[in-house]
Amino acid sequence: MARRLHFAVGALLGLAAATCSESTQPIAVAGTYRLTTVDGHAPPSLVSATVNADRYLVDGSLELSADGRFTMLLSTMLDTRSGGPLVDSVVAVYWGSYHVDGNAVALYWLDNTQQPRTFPGTASGAAVTVTVSDGQVFAAWAALGFGRT
Numbered sequence: 001m002a003r004r005l006h007f008a009v010g011a012l013l014g015l016a017a018a019t020c021s022e023s024t025q026p027i028a029v030a031g032t033y034r035l036t037t038v039d040g041h042a043p044p045s046l047v048s049a050t051v052n053a054d055r056y057l058v059d060g061s062l063e064l065s066a067d068g069r070f071t072m073l074l075s076t077m078l079d080t081r082s083g084g085p086l087v088d089s090v091v092a093v094y095w096g097s098y099h100v101d102g103n104a105v106a107l108y109w110l111d112n113t114q115q116p117r118t119f120p121g122t123a124s125g126a127a128v129t130v131t132v133s134d135g136q137v138f139a140a141w142a143a144l145g146f147g148r149t
Contacts, residue, residue: 029100029123033146035060035074036127040143044077047138053080058089062128062146070098070107072130074144092134094119105130 035057038045044058059075072094079087096109100123107119107130121130126148133141 029098029105029128030064030066032149033062033064033128034149035062035144036147037145038142040145047076047142048140053078055079057142057144060144060146061149062130064098064128068097068099069095071095072107094134 035043037043038047038057043060044056046054047057048055056077056079057074058077061073063071074092074094076090076092077087078090081087094107094109096107098105098107103122103124105121105123105128107121109117109119111117111134117134119130119132121128123129128146130144130146131141132138132144
């Protein structure tokens with residue numbers, strides 16, 4: 001009887017180990033990504049507008065390193081032709097750390113006043129979507145979609 005009990009306990013432990021072996025690790029997101037969408041539309045995309053100028057997001061990249069650091073470069077064009085002939089290009093640079101929990105991604109950085117900011121997002125397969133608002137380039141929240149390069 002003791003032999004049957006050991007066999008039954010062993011079988012149960014084996015079954016438990018098999019069901020617990022499913023990976024709960026976050027998906028691998030480290031890599032280089034290129035901007036593919038702004039609020040669901042291909043760039044260039046209008047991200048802010050005033051009486052004197054319109055700002056367009058024209059290109060971007062996102063680098064997620066394996067050590068938990070990120071760099072995001074966003075190329076914008078400031079069109080002030082409504083108030084004059086000037087068209088100017090600016091590259092906004094964001095860097096900091098990131099965290100992955102399942103398919104949720106959060107980018108953490110300090111703005112120019114040293115206030116902590118978080119850009120929440122998601123990752124799936126070869127794509128990352130990040131929702132950004134910085135009060136400078138983006139007057140309102142914008143969902144930026146990036147595809148792995």
